[in-house]
Amino acid sequence: MKSLLKFITCGSVDDGKSTLIGHMLYDAKLLFADQEKALELDSRLGSRGGKIDYSLLLDGLLAEREQGITIDVAYRYFTTDHRSFIVADTPGHEEYTRNMAVGASFADLAVILVDATKGVITQTKRHARICALMGIKHLVLAVNKMDLVGFDQTKFDEIKEDFFRTTAEFHLQSIQVIPVSATEGDNITKKSQNTPWYEGLPLLSYLENVDVHNTNDLKQFMMPIQRVCRPDHTFRGFQGQIETGHIAVGDELTTLPSRERAKVKRILVTDQDRDSAHAGQPVTIQLDREVDVSRGCVFTKDNQITEADSFTATILWMDDSVLTPGKNYLVKVGTKVLPGTVTAITHKIDINTGNTVPADQIVKNELAKCEFSLADNIVIDSFEQYKSIGGFILIDRVTNMTSACGVIDQAIQRSQRVAQLDTEITREVRAQQKGQNPLTLWFTGSVADQSPLAKEVEKRLVSSGYHTMLLENRQGEPARRVAEVVKLMNDAGLIALVSNSLHENDRATVRDILGKEYTEVNLDGSFAGSSSTDDAAGNPVIEIDTSRTSIEEAARVVVRRITNYVVNL
Structure with missing residues (x-):
């Protein structure tokens, strides 16, 4: 031939x-x-x-x-x-x-x-x-x-x-x-x-x-599962194309990610039984026992193939929009599709020289090295080792268009990710993912109950597409402890709304913990109208006279005052 x-x-x-x-x-x-x-x-x-x-x-x-x-x-x-x-x-x-x-x-x-x-x-x-x-x-x-x-x-x-x-x-x-x-x-x-x-x-x-x-025949057997074929209750076969190596009836396989073992009972190429098959052939494989296998799983003899939910990769960006860390996509690796996030852009690659260039965003037709995090574990390896589970595409979740293609350089194991947590997924990445700047609105003042205004403000923010969390401190928790919880919410990229009156000596403590994201909404009935100032440390203070301002009008004032900040990414 x-x-x-x-x-x-x-x-x-x-x-x-x-x-x-x-x-x-x-x-x-x-x-x-x-x-x-x-x-x-x-x-x-x-x-x-x-x-x-x-x-x-x-x-x-x-x-x-x-x-x-x-x-x-x-x-x-x-x-x-x-x-x-x-x-x-x-x-x-x-x-x-x-x-x-x-x-x-x-x-x-x-x-x-x-x-x-x-x-x-x-x-x-x-x-x-x-x-x-x-x-x-x-x-x-x-x-x-x-x-x-x-x-x-x-x-x-x-x-x-x-x-x-x-x-x-x-x-x-x-x-x-x-x-x-x-x-x-x-x-x-x-x-x-x-x-x-x-x-x-x-x-x-x-x-x-x-x-x-092609040296694929010389490597260990590996086949991503494309389809489970079950025409009736007497037959269950797993279909796909053999990517590397060869397989024969009687060989023992490992299924990934379940890591179950089973022996090959039957091999079909089209509708013909074969004793063996090799790289490049589309086959249907029947096993000698039931195993947990579906589309996206992998058959292999190679115990070195890894599973991971994060990896580094080199990509060609093909979308008209700009790539920035924090964006969500569907990631298709082999026959498996999972939600994933670009957690970091390591650098882009100069087309003319091949030199690496620092970058925080990538535009159309540029090459870059990035880090990705997936919603779940997936069977992956380096592109150099196994092309079918080492190459991938990014799919825009709204338009369903292919935004990028890439090759996996290295899987990042969970232990590595824990060690790198502080730098891998930063507050900025989470904020970019949500399309907003994190912020704390702390509702306080002489009014007995700040909750109605806090709830109305949250309702308006959510209806505008912002990500929020409302805390009502009805248990008398110390302000420091509440502020530390709220800081975690800001680190997650959220707009936190706190309904909790502050004593004067707590203000400095809360301000120190939350930093520049802290904005105080002071509800008082002792002055006319509403205003916005900065306190001694430079943090914004929005003052509202609740005796003359309705809840709806006060909520409009608060949202209007913070909108420029929360969308200024």
Whole structure:
């Protein structure tokens, strides 16, 4: 059986990716007669003055043909005498970087194009870095439009050296640099006479012979469960694709996260019984006894695979909105989806240099290293070890759009998290998560009962989307103890409302414990109207004359006075 090579073409916009693949298919006689005829007819109305526009074979969308650019990923399947291929032609425009990342996620090899007249530019470096992030270990740099620089070897060598410097840190297994002309066909399917100084293979020949042997068969067996199949009471099978290793009838498996053990009773590939199966095959496995397994669980023989509810990861941010710590998303790892939070942005990665840059937010198409916390334990490992449980996506919980893709660097065990608690999830992270600044409103004064106003203020805050907690100190707890409880609420990012009269000598104690978040609401009937001042320590004091102000009006005054502060994130 012929081997299969899955590869992508990528690079900056208008570098000739679609033209390259189209010319390869045309010259290698890999088109049906009607496809070839349609290409020739469509080219008469194209942008090449009647000459064949090979990009039309890949750019099928009307918007792509009108603009002369690739927008979506175009997949092509073809076979030569030596090998079978699946190619993903990906867009080069920065706006469609997410589409490029989708194509890179399935590939074994990437053909990165550069324009010989421009050399290695920022988008070239971004695409190379994304390919490395997605685990691609084999790159081909196709230096295109060599005809526009007179097939100059010096220019070719300069671009080659620049690209080697860019990829030096990527730990790649192979890089091949080929001078080509996508429009004229130089070094695409056969050696060009215009580059006698190039001693390597033409592009198609190189792709037919490059060794991208996957080592997944050599690793321990591992399979995420995608579906539980139970057509009737006599059969219960677990379906998924074997990611690494091999399995045979009679082998003992461990189920994660339950860690139950069972033996393989039966293996089905489609509807055929098999004695064994290997990496890359979709299978149904029946066990010799009942176990607690559902979608998102994992079958393995490897006892080193871990479970954790936190991890560090490198991500490509693909959303139009800005990423800041504290935001909630759905995190999809393998076949499991859980709620999760970005607890910290460690740094972002400079596309041009690879250097780390301090950051507290990430914008579209930036790479960054972040820390994540999940709602529950999940079976994960590093992307380097197991791609299927080491890669993930973030899904926006409102729009259901993919906001980011990433690779797990390291699982954080619970013991590590406890040790790092003070710095991992800060008050600022919790406040950002809730979209508000923490605050304490302490209702006090000469009025006997401050509770009605406190309750009305809380009702208005909650109806406006704020997160609150109301405490009524009817048991006569010491003010210090109440303040310490309230401080924990502020640390959780909450707006705390306390109905508790303060003695003069308690004010300084409460103020010292709560700090700048302390705001006093003083209810008194001895002065006209309402006002807002600062006390001697600089903390706000809102004074309200309850004899002349209704509960509703007083609540409006309090909410209006604090609104600017609680939303000033």
